[in-house]
Amino acid sequence: MLKREDVPDDLWRPDVVLWAGPRTHFVHYPLRRGELYNLVAVFHSDRYEEGWNAEGSKDVLWQHFKMQRPEVLRLLERIDTWRMWVLCDREPIKDWSNGHTTLLGDAAHPMLQYLAQGACMATEDAVSLAEKVAASPDDLPGAFRAYQESRYLRTGRVQIMARVYGEFYHARGVAAELRNQMLRARSPADSYEGIAWLYGGA
Numbered sequence: 001m002l003k004r005e006d007v008p009d010d011l012w013r014p015d016v017v018l019w020a021g022p023r024t025h026f027v028h029y030p031l032r033r034g035e036l037y038n039l040v041a042v043f044h045s046d047r048y049e050e051g052w053n054a055e056g057s058k059d060v061l062w063q064h065f066k067m068q069r070p071e072v073l074r075l076l077e078r079i080d081t082w083r084m085w086v087l088c089d090r091e092p093i094k095d096w097s098n099g100h101t102t103l104l105g106d107a108a109h110p111m112l113q114y115l116a117q118g119a120c121m122a123t124e125d126a127v128s129l130a131e132k133v134a135a136s137p138d139d140l141p142g143a144f145r146a147y148q149e150s151r152y153l154r155t156g157r158v159q160i161m162a163r164v165y166g167e168f169y170h171a172r173g174v175a176a177e178l179r180n181q182m183l184r185a186r187s188p189a190d191s192y193e194g195i196a197w198l199y200g201g202a
């Protein structure tokens with residue numbers, strides 16, 4: 001994370017910006033009303049370290065991003081300390097409940113972060129679960145079944161589409177050319193339509 005004053009003026013943007021590259025991508029966006037600037041660098045790696053707060057190596061990062069555009073390199077070089085997360089998901093399932101027990105969020109549907117939806121889906125789960133329990137408070141197993149029925153296809157779709165978006169961002173060679181050609185031909189309205197299944201309502 002950078003402070004606002006450490007971001008060069010020509011690189012500061014109020015939006016979420018994503019730079020796609022071969023087996024990498026780089027995202028930045030402002031936080032806290034623009035006081036901070038969050039940088040997220042994603043790359044394919046052979047290193048596997050369990051946990052959520054491991055130290056990331058600056059050298060390894062540079063190896064993966066050295067071919068990226070100058071705008072990306074100028075932001076990367078401003079960061080000395082990186083935190084590293086190993087990213088994992090699972091196949092979608094529909095049995096989240098057992099009697100008086102049910103799951104929500106990552107426990108029910110762990111997903112890759114390429115659509116930035118893990119916490120969003122957990123929040124939607126919570127709303128749906130509360131509604132179903134309120135509707136039949138004397139039958140919790142029934143309420144839990146109704147909750148998972150209302151959710152599993154949507155969360156499964158996000159799990160699968162997050163993988164697809166990851167492939168799309170990290171494409172190389174011909175696949176990258178096709179991606180660029182496809183995006184060039186799309187208007188902003190096409191893009192909104194393409195993602196309406198996600199943002200158009202649960």
Ligand SMILES: Cc1cc2nc3c(=O)[nH]c(=O)nc-3n(C[C@H](O)[C@H](O)[C@H](O)COP(=O)(O)OP(=O)(O)OC[C@H]3O[C@@H](n4cnc5c(N)ncnc54)[C@H](O)[C@@H]3O)c2cc1C
Pocket residue numbers: 085104105106107113115116117118119120121122
């Ligand atoms: C790098 C990265 C970027 C992400 N970006 C986004 C994003 O932009 N947008 C988005 O919506 N989501 C994003 N996510 C996903 C999001 O963080 C998760 O999907 C979300 O936190 C899941 O919430 P949860 O409550 O299901 O699980 P968690 O947040 O993992 O909560 C589970 C809690 O249970 C606790 N716990 C575990 N075992 C026990 C136990 N035995 N007893 C008691 N407590 C226990 C854990 O300590 C933890 O606090 C991102 C994730 C990562 C790793």
